[in-house]
Amino acid sequence: MNPAVPVPLRRLSADARAAILLPLVLFLLLAAFTPGFATAGNLGNLVVAGLPLLVLATGQTVVLITGGIDLSVTAVIGLTSVLGALVMSGDAGWLRGSPAATPVALAVMLGTGATVGLLNGSCIAWLRMPAFMVTLTTTLFMGGLAVWLAQRQVHAESIYNLPAAFLLLGNRPGLAAGVAIAAAAATHLLLTRTLLGRWFQAVGYNPRTALISGVPVGGTVVTAYVLSGMMASLTSILITARLETGSPSHGRTLLLDVIGAAVIGGTSLFGGKGTVPGTAAGVLFLALLSNGLNQLNLSDFFITMVKGAVILMAALLDVRRNRWARES
């Protein structure tokens, strides 16, 4: 074991440790070369900005561990946002003004994600449809549904005037951080310390072996997608509260970041491998990158290109890492 590795890091698995190095290096680079970067205010902004992605990528990690992929998360964010707003908005909500509006809306939002996840999971597990196509189709459908619903119900592209109780999640970064981190931590514990977590892994490594070993494969797969859907809903709750608006276009551009974060964090696209700390490191890395690129005042197209290049480097590093791991 490398004696140069600081003690707290030794407690992490090798993969997660390697993953955490990336944001660390980036942080040091940015801190050294970007004025105004390493200020408490900026770092606070950066963390708050990364919260939705953290929740979303955590859910995606679970699905990736089972050997699947969930492209529908972005559409779930939009649909959830619209449905939640339709329940609680003071302008057009079904429960406008009622004290029950916020709790019911939260339940509806989480339920939406769970339902879409159930649909995805059922098609994949029971009808044996390829995850990529199923979730691509649900993206198309749910995305369209969200726009249509908003238009039909309130004749607008988005819905404002959400109850103050709901907006607390947006106004209090500490609360949002608490919720997001709790969700990520719970998922981490679920993956490492519970039976279900091991089942996710087994299914991802080899579904046939898992089935014969008594793992309820279908149910496990469905659960993974339901979990991913609910995490997407939670992401939607965070974004909706922060922007104080229910809109079908929330989260539309997050998909590539989500998968990027998971892969940078050492999650395999072929199933079995992946950790929440690794993914969190991936999220942190992307948040640092995006913040740093903003600070450097680069133009839009450079930011896009640098992002691509960085994902490429991270993937390369991952290949190297696996090769080292295999050789040692």
Place this chain on the structure above:
Amino acid sequence: MKGDTTPPTSGGRETRPPAVSFEDIEKGFFGVPVLKRVRFSAQAGRITGLVGENGAGKSTLMNLLGGNLQPDSGQLRVNGSPYAPRGSGDARAAGIAFVHQELNLFPNLSIAENLFLTEFPRAAGGLPWIDRRKLRDRARHLLDQVDLAHDPDTPVERLPPGERQLLEIARALGAQAHLLLLDEPTTSLSVRECARLFDLMHRLRTRGIAMVYISHALGDVLNHCDDLVILRDGEVVGRGPAAEFTQERLVSLMVGRELNQLYPVRTPPPVPADSRPREPLLDVRGITQPGRVRDISFRLAPGEILGVAGLMGAGRSELARILFGLDPHASGEIRVEGRPLEGGPRRRIREGLAFLTEDRRHEGLCLEASVADNLALVTLGQHARTPVRWLDLPGIGTAVARIRDALQVSTRVTDAQPVRTLSGGNQQKVVLGKWLLSEPRILILDEPTRGIDVGARFEIYQWIHRLADRGSGILVISSEIEELIGLCDRILVMRQGELSGEFPRGEFNREQILAAALHTSTS
């Protein structure tokens, strides 16, 4: 010089150099020697059997020949000239072809395309098109040589496994190979298909083709090989004409110690049939699934080891899958201690069933997962505490360590190592281990020793006995009749999806069992 102990060759070929010779080959990995001054040769027109336990260095030898590895020192010669391949292309160019245990065929392509995948006949005129007619003709010519009567355009997915093996050999012949390396080619073949394969090998021998035959089925090796080479721990510990060896001698050379018998003796002798308890452990009544099995009925008593013999495709594995709830059955009933057995594998595991499948790599293990995770997989539920089914990690660790020690999985293996990196024998021990942890009352073993070396086999047999002694019922499916005879209390024979014979211990007779499996016109 060499040649001092090369066996006398048949029919005036003394002057020809050997088809392949290994001259003081050494090879090590990370400082650990795997091959130590290996020295032997294989002659044209002869079948050379290469035997040894797993890890003895056979695959390394094959990899050297195939150009996947390079020797640290020593010289390889093919037909007398030095041979230093750098890749599979060099091996092909030198006329060396491999027939692997795992088939390298493409079921989505036709027979002809599989045969000529890298050597398609081109159409005239410089265009890259395949000349379909020439392709078919050549394919038919090759198929004739291996006695396959299929249309060359048939997709390979329609061929049974045995014929696919013959197709692999046809492919080697198509590549003009003069040296054929057959690595465990019979593992997935039925008795009849094996016979066909050996028949073909004998014919190829008369055409002057050299063959190196690797197998754990020592009976086959003794019956069909002309020369034998025995490897142990990277060293050649014996070689010579096959006639000079007996099975016992082979085993003792391979293992390096005298093994009194291949099968352990059951210390408390098997329970006699008449004193068995009334209630059978497993009661199978009239199981039928169209196209798979028909009207199968039998009982399995506690402590009984019941063998199931039969040809490939006779419905043995299908029966096992139905018993374990992996496949449906149309009619019939399965009872465990009088209670009807329902549901999928999960429910059946709870009822005390365990199933070691024939396909270790794809159904038995999660290859990329660690040894510990694989061992713990079946019994994780027992270590989970409600309400969120929190895992007792120390408890799991203890259980895994216990079974690992008990199974004597190689000490070089760590718990965190991916199972993929283990040898076949150790992998099979891991599969067995995960089921042993569940303390099954009914253990179904489908080809439990396929591709496993003698030493590991013996250990697996011992575990089977131990479980039976504890009162579990054990169903063993095997294509090796000797194995069933050596291990079982009773043998059932299946043929074309039906039960076609039953033999209690004492009436075991290899020929009769084979006859029951083969469906002769008399029955």
Place this chain on the structure above:
Amino acid sequence: MSANPTPRHPHPSPCRFIAGLVAVLLLLTGCDPSDPSAGKKSPAVPTAAPGGVRTIGVAFETLQTEFWVAGFDKLKSECKARNITMLEAVADGDAARQFDQVKNFIQRGVDGIILVPKDGKTVIPMIRAANAAAIPVVLYNRPADPTDARHTTVAPDNAAITRETVDYLISVAKRTGRKQKAMILLGDLSDVNALGRRDGFEAAVQAAGDAVDVVARVPTDWNQEKALAGVQSAFQAHPDIGLIFTSSDFMFPSIKSVLSSLGKWRKYDQAGHVILGGFDGDATAYQLMTEGYVDATGVQDVYWEAEQAIQAIVDARAGKAVPARIDDRGFAITQENLKQLAPRMWGAKQPLRP
């Protein structure tokens, strides 16, 4: 590795890891960046420490059409002319990312923020955050929904300008003496501007009674190829479509492509001309109008809007009163008034070739 005893649990100690993570994050988030304590009550004009303007943050929702690029470039050159540093950010249609960018600007202490919001609602918390930091905000080209958050809007009225444009198109249609079949190429259905233009179109059509009959409303998601396919298909259903309105000028090439292949690409004074109208007033539209193919387009004065936006920030910083709304009165430029209004059309001032 082999010298160490095999770790029994390959997994990290989760509790410790998470505890550390939580501690760090709470520490970071403890200093609430959008602390609403600063400057509570003030008039509709942003109050700010009077003084010069050194840095302005410009956050665009997208740069995907000519129109936005023109505005962006104008802001850039205007800043340069006034010796102001311009920080730039593009949110690619993601409101959350835009919020992050605005916070980033606030964090870096800009003297003013110019925003093209994703939509009129998500921008409100962003304005509040800037209010809290006493930084003046100007919304460029897209208004916010009614709110008490203080800001200035420099924007055209999409619906009104479109209405004016389509009214002209209809008047042309009436002159043909026949009832014309009409189609509209819609923008992205979740884009406020697209919806405003649609509403303007529908209102004009409604008012025209039965002078025109709208037979196709094609969503394009602001995508040229979808526009192309949509126009093609619409002509299949109704080969006699006589009026097309596109919600943005950048889709004219798609229309041109289809009409050319149908032999209907005719100038306005030729027989068989299909009445064409658009919105933006970009260089393509200007060229097509001077060539005589396009009848009218709704023009918003990009350059004027950009200047006003920066002036508003400078004024606010100087302590002057800035109105809450600065209207780009925009106009419909038509074949009839092309000559006199062309100087006010931004597309006319911009070289078509980049």
Place this chain on the structure above:
Amino acid sequence: MTRPLPSRWIRRALDQAPVLLVVLVLAGFGRMSDRFLTPDNLTQILLQAAAPVIVATGMTFVLLTAGVDLSVGAVMFVGAAIAGKMALAGYAPTLCLAAMLAVGLAGGGINALLVTRLRLAAFIATLAMLFIGRGLGRWITQTRAMNLPDTFLHWGSANVLGIPGPLWVAGAVVLIAQLILSRTPFGRQVLAFGNHPEAARRAGVRTRPLQAAVYILCGLCAALGGGVALTQLGSVSPRFGEQYEFDAITAAVLGGTSLFGGRGRVFPGTVLGAILLKAIFSGLVILQADPYLYPLITAVIIFVAVLLDSLRTHLLPA
């Protein structure tokens, strides 16, 4: 019997699911509007499908090797951006299109390098290329739209022997691809590799050049498809080629190509898939469907297609 065996014709019908679905969709729209099934409209649908068919053909090759290329849209954009720049600088259109193909070659080459040499997962490598390409294209165009000289449009609408130019190009690409796949050693090796890469390597197939060739081919097809789209659109916008990656994958999968490699055909499969997508859009426009319902209806039809395919491959006994 717990599960009745489906009669032979149901199975056969499922085998032809892509064809049936196209026929059903065409017939359905045809019933609802007499404007839909006219020769003119069918030609229009084919014309609209021309560019996607070409791109999806390249994608089919990649999917057959169990890979994926998410960068096709970005490659199209970079190619179009460079071609557009050249056209506006006065270069001959042929030269511009040649440059576009060169971009395709280069893009495919880089993907090939990343996947075969550096051993990156195709998904992540081409995803990164998607970002880089989009950024590069925006930089080249400065996110400005470019209107091309009319020569391009003339090419796009030119008829040769009564058949529009883009259909000739698409037809040629499909024909060549189909011949390559079914008639050349390379094509058969692609199928072999997709089925079992390791076995293909052991059988002596030179897998790295093969894989590289597939990505280069895909890049080339993307550029060619982009070229065809360019002659149809007559302009380059900053969103040129967006979503093409998903459309191409969808078209291939609708046509029965497996995402796991080794199974699929360019003709009729992928071609039908691309036509189906365009036919749906055309039908919805002609029927004047509510614009908001377009994605919903499209999603449902794609879903049915994918469902039928999985029924065929997984749920029914062989």
